[in-house]
Amino acid sequence: MTQEPKELFKAQEFARLAGVTVRALHHYDKLGLLKPKQRSRSGYRLYSPRDFGRLEQIVVLKYLGMPLKQIRRLLEPDANLSQALQRQQAVLLEKRRQLDRAVAAIQGAQYSFAGRGEPDWNLLKYIVQEMEMQNNTDWTKKYYSAEAQAKVETRKPLWSPELQERVSREWATLFADVESALGEDPASPKAQELAARWKKLLGEFTGGDPQIQQGLNAMYADQSNWPPATQKAHAIKPEIIDFITKAMRAAR
Amino acid sequence: MTQEPKELFKAQEFARLAGVTVRALHHYDKLGLLKPKQRSRSGYRLYSPRDFGRLEQIVVLKYLGMPLKQIRRLLEPDANLSQALQRQQAVLLEKRRQLDRAVAAIQGAQYSFAGRGEPDWNLLKYIVQEMEMQNNTDWTKKYYSAEAQAKVETRKPLWSPELQERVSREWATLFADVESALGEDPASPKAQELAARWKKLLGEFTGGDPQIQQGLNAMYADQSNWPPATQKAHAIKPEIIDFITKAMRAAR
DNA sequence: GTCCGGTCTGACGTTACGTCAGGGTCAAGC
DNA sequence: GCTTGACCCTGACGTAACGTCAGACCGGAC
Missing domain, CATH: 1.10.1660.10 (Multidrug-efflux Transporter Regulator; Chain: A; Domain 2)
Incomplete structure (x- = not known):
């Protein structure tokens, strides 16, 4: 034996x-x-x-x-564990970034209003589209130097609860301000200031400076195309987004 | 028509x-x-x-x-979007926590050594087991109050690059110190100090105070059971983990 | 002999599509 | 009228990592 x-x-x-x-x-x-x-x-x-x-x-x-x-x-004897771990970490970090974006989008839509009532479909859609665009615009990462990349990685703030609450409040006041300025000229300084605040806030949770998608306002303006479920969850008026979009376009 | x-x-x-x-x-x-x-x-x-x-x-x-x-x-007309978003966010956050744990485990194993050479299988296994235990010990979350929960959420530091580098260096020196103290009595003050440092460092990336699994040292000590691939990737001696485990047990 | 708990091997279900395969449709060019 | 290329359709299989039966066998206890 x-x-x-x-x-x-x-x-x-x-x-x-x-x-x-x-x-x-x-x-x-x-x-x-x-x-x-x-x-x-x-x-x-x-x-x-x-x-x-x-x-x-x-x-x-x-x-x-x-x-x-x-x-x-x-598990084969000649495998390179170290390299594999490094690659895996990159994969995990990318997944986490995606998760962060989704979380931030929900945060933005859910808590953007002081009342914490209904989330806003329009805003949610808008945020997600912003993020997708930012995602696609990530050729920056591919073409810029490794140092620039590192800086981008570092800059990411990662929603802390404090930041989240602050941003939440700022959104609420910003919406109110925009609403009361709806009659203004989108090119006026007041409108420009609002647009700047909007842009900055958007940057807080998209993690970069957002690019505004031009053709969306028509979509937002015409509610007739929205399926029923969407129409219920509306706290933010389309005019607000419309106004901001115009103001940003006016800033060229 | x-x-x-x-x-x-x-x-x-x-x-x-x-x-x-x-x-x-x-x-x-x-x-x-x-x-x-x-x-x-x-x-x-x-x-x-x-x-x-x-x-x-x-x-x-x-x-x-x-x-x-x-x-x-x-998308049905009577759906509760707000509630769904809230639940979804909880799901995403949980996923992100899991990702964070995995990332931290890799970080710990990969960069624990100053030389940045090979990752250490033992340490990796150890960290993962710690985290799984911590995961299972999350009855804390279930049974404690919502406020306690919130505090737990808030406390999470989320590996910044600076923290990561600092921890990396601390691991390296800690390993060196433990190695030179291998002959000491695990109950001695010196060993206790080392154990405390170990525990604290572990806490840095597990995000909570770790619970030491008692029965593992035998496993770590007996290399004969390790498959070939593991044996290559070894920079940290099992004695180190063995020593620390004993020291922690001595602290009861 | 029988009963209960454990083990075995298929085989289908899950998620959100990707990727053929085989076969019509449509407008344009000859 | 015919061909061609771009598009469209409907199955049907593949993916990842198992969960969940279903049907049948094994092993020790009573």
Whole structure:
């Protein structure tokens, strides 16, 4: 008899030890990611402590959000873990940026009003479009130097609760101010000042200076195209966004 | 003739207008999420401006990370948008917390050494396990008051580049210090001080005070169970973690 | 012998489409 | 009238990481 390892575990026990499910073990087995050391005569999976070490690695890498395919490659003897971790981190950071944008959009729409009543569909749509544009305008990142990139990364403020409340209040007052200035000339200094405040505030949660999409005001102005659910959730008048858009265009 | 809307769009044009793919339109159609106003005799989908409004909503809600099923419910006339947004935000924030933990784990393992050489598997595993435990120990959140929760939320520091560098340096010196103290009694004041530093540093990126898992040192100590890939990526000696674990246990 | 808990192997369900495959449609040019 | 190229249609399979049955076998206890 060759010297057998001290212990072998059946599926359930083994799974509990590592904090995964039996089904996951089946899955990893089928993928060739983790095959049990042996099978019993009746076909039961029997895992060794060495298998446990491998499973632990899988669990850790999975925690870092890596896909199983990549994990399999990383568990090969000649894999470059350091590089993989670095890349994975970049992936995670990008995902987080996207999450931040979504969170900020909701924040903006939800708490922009002092009353904290209904979120505003128009504003939500507007913010999301701004962010998508900013996203697409990220050729800056691709074409500018690494240093510029680093600066961009650093500048990101990441909504603190304090910032959030402050911005929330500022939105509320800004809306009120714009509403009372609706009759003004969009090119007037007063309108320009409002537009500047708007732009600045938008920058607070888009994380960069926003580019204003030109053709949207028509969409916002014509409510007839809105499906019913949208029409209910309206606290901000389209005129407000319309006015601001015009004012910004006037500033060229 | 009844008054027809001014325009009808075929799939591609319509898709381009809204920034989605034709295939997505097919998908939404099949799901009943967005059915074109009409079909041509030959079966072509013909979308109206009103459909465009609906599609815009879909795109916005999708940007916020909502699943299509929920979006469909939200587009019904009696939906509660505000509530849905609030819930969605909670979902996003939770996801972001998870991302943060993963990022921090990589940071910790990757940059813990001054040399920035290889990441350390042991430390990585350790950190991840800490975080999982902290995750499971989140009954605090469930059972404590909302105010306590808010404080927890607020406290989160969110790795700034500066913090990251500082922590990175502190890890490096801490490892060196522990290594030179390996012969000491884990209960000695010196060891205790090291353990305290360790605990504090761990807290920096786990975002809370860590709970030390008792049964791990055996695992860390016995390298024979580690699969080959792991053994390469080792800069930190298991003795270091072993020592710290003992010191912390000695502190009871 | 039987019962209960554990294990096995398929196989379908999930999410939001991407990607063919096979086959009509439409307007333009010859 | 015919071809051509751009577009449209409807399946149907693939993706990631398992969850969730379903049907059948195994192993120890009573």
